[in-house]
Every structure is written in C-alpha cells, then in structure tokens.
Amino acid sequence: MRSLEIKPHGLMFHHFYNEKHCRGQGAISIGQFEAVLTHYEKHILSAEEWFNRAVSNSLKDHDICLTFDDALLCQYEVALPVLERYGLTAFWFVYSSVLDGGLEKLEIYRKFRTVCYACIDDFYLDFFSRVKASAYNDAVELALKGYAHDNWKYCPFYSPNDTKFRYIRDVALGVDKYQELMDRMICEQGIDLASFASDLWMTKEHVRSLCARGHVIGLHSHTHPTVLADLPATEQQKEYGQNYRFLRDLLGKSPEVVSHPCNSYNVETLKILAALGIRLGFRANMADHQYSRFEFAREDHANVIRRIGQ
Numbered sequence: 001m002r003s004l005e006i007k008p009h010g011l012m013f014h015h016f017y018n019e020k021h022c023r024g025q026g027a028i029s030i031g032q033f034e035a036v037l038t039h040y041e042k043h044i045l046s047a048e049e050w051f052n053r054a055v056s057n058s059l060k061d062h063d064i065c066l067t068f069d070d071a072l073l074c075q076y077e078v079a080l081p082v083l084e085r086y087g088l089t090a091f092w093f094v095y096s097s098v099l100d101g102g103l104e105k106l107e108i109y110r111k112f113r114t115v116c117y118a119c120i121d122d123f124y125l126d127f128f129s130r131v132k133a134s135a136y137n138d139a140v141e142l143a144l145k146g147y148a149h150d151n152w153k154y155c156p157f158y159s160p161n162d163t164k165f166r167y168i169r170d171v172a173l174g175v176d177k178y179q180e181l182m183d184r185m186i187c188e189q190g191i192d193l194a195s196f197a198s199d200l201w202m203t204k205e206h207v208r209s210l211c212a213r214g215h216v217i218g219l220h221s222h223t224h225p226t227v228l229a230d231l232p233a234t235e236q237q238k239e240y241g242q243n244y245r246f247l248r249d250l251l252g253k254s255p256e257v258v259s260h261p262c263n264s265y266n267v268e269t270l271k272i273l274a275a276l277g278i279r280l281g282f283r284a285n286m287a288d289h290q291y292s293r294f295e296f297a298r299e300d301h302a303n304v305i306r307r308i309g310q
C-alpha cells in the first residue's frame, strides 16, 4: 500500500447515505464528504482544469480531481449540493444501461445485502451456506485453494469475508452461477425489482443537468460487467461503443474520458478506447506502475476517510 505517495490522482466516490439512501457498506455521510473536501481543498481542481492539465501533460504532483462512478442517485442527491456549495465540479462516470430502463444487478444485489440483512456478515454467512448447498460446491472448494486475502492489499478496508465473497463471485462461480444463486435468494424474499431499484440510479435528466452545470461526463461501459477484461474484444467493443453513443446522443457532445468498471481492462480495452477518441482514463487504485493516459490513479474514498480519521 503506497497511497501516501504524492502524484496527481483522482478521489473515487461511490455511495452516500442520508435519511433516504440506505447506509450500505462503504457509504459515507455529508459530514464525511465535507471533511474530505476540506482536507484536500487547495489541491482540488475543477474537472475541466484537471482534464486540460492531464492532456497537456502539465498536472502538478498534488493536483486532485473528484470522480463519481456508476450514475448513482445518492451521489446526485447527497453529494452534488455539497459540491455546489464548495463551487466544485467533478468527473461522473456513467454506465448507460440504467439510464435506458435497465436494472443492473450489481446495485440491486448491493442494496439487497444492505437492507435485507442485519449486517453484512449475516449476508455472507447466508450466501456461503447457499453455495455449500448448491451443485457448485465442489468446484468452489477447489477454486478457493487459489484464494488469498492478501491479494486485496490495495483495498485494506475489505474484511476477509468481503474478499472471500468477491473471490467466490468473480473467480469461483462467475457471473451466471452467481446471479442464479442471488436471484433465488431475492425471489424467496418476494421483492418487486422495479420498485426496489427505483431509488438507485440517476435519470437521463440528471446526467444532462450535471453536464449543463460544467461537470464532465465519461464512459464506464454500458452494463458494468464486473470483469470486463474477461470478455472477448468484440464484447468489450459493444460495451464501450454503446456507452459512447448513448452519452454522445444524450449530451450532444462526444465523451473524452473513461473510468474502468471494477478496475477491469486489458490491452484490447485500451485500443478500443483510443479508437473511440477517448483522451483520458482512470483506474480504481493507487498502484505504482507505469501508467498510460488511460490509467490515472484514483484513491478510494474509504482509504481517504480512514486516513484523515473521519
């Protein structure tokens, strides 16, 4: 973990909570958000300024930008009014399927884990026991031999159960089997998905309004696959092509920035982004490797909050 080193980077925000938006794992309050803004205040650039300095290679070591991933309604309703009070603008990375009536399971599952269990470990215990009782148990047991909590050292806020769950989800089960198990759990609780999901995402109008207020809107794939790099290049092309066209048509201008969903990308992804005319991209950690213009570092808000003691 080398998050204290100094280099220009983004701060990466996801969930916010208040009376309306539930306090899920990693969600922060208005007070915590303001503490972060105050902590970095003199180093935070407007999104446009950060973009201009990045593409002209003139970012300074301490230059910080603010970034919001996943088009979440809680960001618009909780964080945006604070940004406006501070006179700040940010990058907003939008996966477009949810603006087009799609219900992506990533967020639905997150809300399910949050509101349907007393605590996250209760969910994990239930989920692990479902896996054990399923036809996939032998394969999962075998795959778990390759699991090591230490591989998540860039996310020190993850507990061993957090990383074991993510390993089972992404490596041992894979998308289809994972979704089959989760959908069965949700179905058993009699949840109506449309109303359950109604407070999760922004609408097209929200995104248009952000753009009109000087914020910078960027790509984040169309459906937010958890491991985009595992997809063949043609599927990656579809994800980013659709995302690009959707945002261009919605905003009347071509997107020029991207953040990689779940930090997943490979050489093919970067070629696709270059061909779309994308000029700048963000990953989702502070790892210190040689980065391209598509791999600017970002620090997760959970790390920042832990460090400044909020």
Ligand SMILES: [Zn+2]
Binding pocket: 069, 070, 220, 224, 260, 261, 262
């Ligand atoms: Zn995302």
